[in-house]
Amino acid sequence: MKEIVVISGKGGTGKTSITGCFAALAENAILADCDVDAADLHMLLAPEVTKKTDFISGNEAIIREDDCTGCGICMEKCKFNAIEITAEGKYRVDPFGCEGCMVCVEVCPVKAIDFPPNHCGEWYYSHTRFGPMVHARLGIAQENSGKLVSTVRREAAAKAEELKKDLIIVDGPPGIGCPVIASITGASLLVVVTEPTISGKHDMKRVLELAKHFSVPALVIVNKWDINPGMTAEIEKETLLGDAYPIGRIPYDRAFTAAQINGRTLVEETTGTAVENITTIWEQVCRKLK
Amino acid sequence: MIIAVASGKGGTGKTTVAVALSLAGSEPVIYADCDVEEPNGSIFLRPEVACTEKVLVEVPKIDEEKCTSCGKCARFCQFNALVSLGTPPLVFPELCHSCGGCEIVCPAGAISWKKVPVGEITLGKSDGGRISVIQGKLDVGSSLAPPVIRQVKSYIADDALTVIDCPPGTSCPVIESLGDADYVLLVTEPTPFGLHDLKLAVETVRVLGLPFSVVINRFDEGDSGVEDYCLEESIHVTARIPHRREMAEAYSKGGNLFDAIPEMRALFEGIPRIIERGVEEK
Numbered sequence: 188m189k190e191i192v193v194i195s196g197k198g199g200t201g202k203t204s205i206t207g208c209f210a211a212l213a214e215n216a217i218l219a220d221c222d223v224d225a226a227d228l229h230m231l232l233a234p235e236v237t238k239k240t241d242f243i244s245g246n247e248a249i250i251r252e253d254d255c256t257g258c259g260i261c262m263e264k265c266k267f268n269a270i271e272i273t274a275e276g277k278y279r280v281d282p283f284g285c286e287g288c289m290v291c292v293e294v295c296p297v298k299a300i301d302f303p304p305n306h307c308g309e310w311y312y313s314h315t316r317f318g319p320m321v322h323a324r325l326g327i328a329q330e331n332s333g334k335l336v337s338t339v340r341r342e343a344a345a346k347a348e349e350l351k352k353d354l355i356i357v358d359g360p361p362g363i364g365c366p367v368i369a370s371i372t373g374a375s376l377l378v379v380v381t382e383p384t385i386s387g388k389h390d391m392k393r394v395l396e397l398a399k400h401f402s403v404p405a406l407v408i409v410n411k412w413d414i415n416p417g418m419t420a421e422i423e424k425e426t427l428l429g430d431a432y433p434i435g436r437i438p439y440d441r442a443f444t445a446a447q448i449n450g451r452t453l454v455e456e457t458t459g460t461a462v463e464n465i466t467t468i469w470e471q472v473c474r475k476l477k
Numbered sequence: 478m479i480i481a482v483a484s485g486k487g488g489t490g491k492t493t494v495a496v497a498l499s500l501a502g503s504e505p506v507i508y509a510d511c512d513v514e515e516p517n518g519s520i521f522l523r524p525e526v527a528c529t530e531k532v533l534v535e536v537p538k539i540d541e542e543k544c545t546s547c548g549k550c551a552r553f554c555q556f557n558a559l560v561s562l563g564t565p566p567l568v569f570p571e572l573c574h575s576c577g578g579c580e581i582v583c584p585a586g587a588i589s590w591k592k593v594p595v596g597e598i599t600l601g602k603s604d605g606g607r608i609s610v611i612q613g614k615l616d617v618g619s620s621l622a623p624p625v626i627r628q629v630k631s632y633i634a635d636d637a638l639t640v641i642d643c644p645p646g647t648s649c650p651v652i653e654s655l656g657d658a659d660y661v662l663l664v665t666e667p668t669p670f671g672l673h674d675l676k677l678a679v680e681t682v683r684v685l686g687l688p689f690s691v692v693i694n695r696f697d698e699g700d701s702g703v704e705d706y707c708l709e710e711s712i713h714v715t716a717r718i719p720h721r722r723e724m725a726e727a728y729s730k731g732g733n734l735f736d737a738i739p740e741m742r743a744l745f746e747g748i749p750r751i752i753e754r755g756v757e758e759k
């Protein structure tokens with residue numbers, strides 16, 4: 188079984204739109220949305236959720252006011268400044284600041300701190316017109332996005348196994364931090380979607396370094412390449428220097444926005460150069476996987 | 478006053494707006510780049526760099542002479558950063574949150590601390606010294622954005638106007654960046670993805686209880702979903718930036734909003750004052 192992860196470093200390069208096209212072009216694939224923080228792929232694929240599962244991860248400290256003696260030890264030991272004194276002079280854990288490290292629970296001399304498991308979000312198993320999909324939603328202001336990403340990947344792999352699918356297409360998160368690391372470690376192939384801007388180039392270089400760090404082979408697509416052809420050429424050169432391969436360019440096309448508005452992938456929406464380019468790119472990606 | 482510029486989705490023009498806010502006025506301003514995974518503000522502000530410093534976090538160091546291999550530290554660690562199989566524990570520094578718990582529970586006093594780098598801070602000046610540019614950059618391969626963001630924020634002075642360029646999304650790095658903000662500008666674009674992610678961002682700032690308004694980038698492209706939503710939810714739209722091919726071109730070369738659309742400057746110059754008045758009234 189192979190797993191392709193589409194990432195971009197920088198947001199807004201068209202990563203999800205292109206993943207959607209791959210989903211439409213692929214046969215016998217499982218789809219997974221690992222951009223759990225701001226998941227958008229479902230807006231193109233209209234999944235029908237068939238199973239919903241709570242995502243419980245980590246714990247959260249809660250002080251039982253009645254048992255607290257107000258000694259202040261927990262506040263002193265919390266490295267994340269997550270314990271505060273309220274206007275009424277009570278000790279309280281700020282749920283957004285708490286990292287769930289359990290230190291306060293350990294040091295409280297009267298054991299006045301509870302430590303219940305944290306409900307951080309949900310993940311879903313769904314049907315789409317292009318096949319099964321695993322996706323998720325992280326609760327607002329929640330930690331553990333990396334673990335939710337790992338859950339989505341694990342469940343997608345299990346489904347692929349069960350349904351005898353040989354390919355998983357993953358829409359990855361932006362950036363290079365914990366959810367991205369969780370998305371790419373152990374993947375078969377990365378497809379990096381960038382754009383010909385200084386920021387795009389800059390962010391792509393960091394993503395390629397990350398790919399190298401975790402030894403995942405990477406291919407690069409320059410989307411909206413005609414906005415700055417000179418920069419596109421530079422990016423393709425940088426790609427080779429970063430031990431990756433440029434596999435194609437896609438022109439700027441307003442139809443991407445139109446497709447999004449119609450809840451369709453670009454390959455369903457229209458024909459033309461952009462669609463031809465994406466189709467060729469997809470064939471190349473498949474060849475690379477062999 | 479601290480204005481945080483955020484967006485649920487990346488690539489909506491968040492950095493463009495944060496940079497424009499910093500460039501528009503004539504007062505001293507601090508531009509703090511908290512998008513530490515992909516810091517891009519410096520591409521547009523081109524600061525003269527005054528100094529750089531490493532962001533260091535403390536991770537445990539085990540004294541194998543003192544360690545009795547009891548495994549308490551590993552059982553305590555909530556982040557699986559210590560693994561002990563009847564041996565002195567192995568430390569996985571990339572998983573450690575530096576909470577200090579293992580040292581507290583170790584009965585043998587076998588744990589001390591060592592510093593490891595996770596990122597870098599760059600301090601510089603732009604626009605003839607008027608704009609102080611503080612950039613945080615996460616080391617490639619490190620997953621610990623929050624400590625880098627905390628260090629960027631440690632340079633923020635209370636009295637000066639500060640513009641925070643936040644990371645995209647709604648999870649811990651964003652919450653960390655929004656921590657001390659007085660006001661949030663949410664940048665979005667009028668597409669279904671833009672609207673979907675704007676809703677998440679609005680939920681986030683509402684949960685945090687921060688006053689906010691919206692900036693719509695490329696407002697004349699796409700559909701009316703974002704405008705309708707803002708109207709329904711009584712969310713103020715502070716600025717609408719038109720779509721211009723010149724903007725895309727200027728941006729691709731590291732140019733700023735006013736290089737492409739000079740008439741936007743007056744609007745951006747007024748934004749901090751409008752916000753300040755609004756915040757004071759509250």
Ligand code: SF4
Nearest residue numbers: 265285286288289291
């Ligand atoms: S669990 Fe850790 S982070 Fe949370 S309040 Fe307690 S000491 Fe602070």
Ligand code: SF4
Nearest residue numbers: 255256258259261295
């Ligand atoms: S350590 Fe326990 S008793 Fe002391 S202030 Fe904290 S919760 Fe209250």
Ligand code: SF4
Nearest residue numbers: 554573574576577579
């Ligand atoms: S400092 Fe905290 S997170 Fe790090 S190893 Fe010790 S217990 Fe685990």
Ligand code: SF4
Nearest residue numbers: 544545547548550583
């Ligand atoms: S708690 Fe201390 S003595 Fe026990 S295994 Fe850990 S380091 Fe060794």
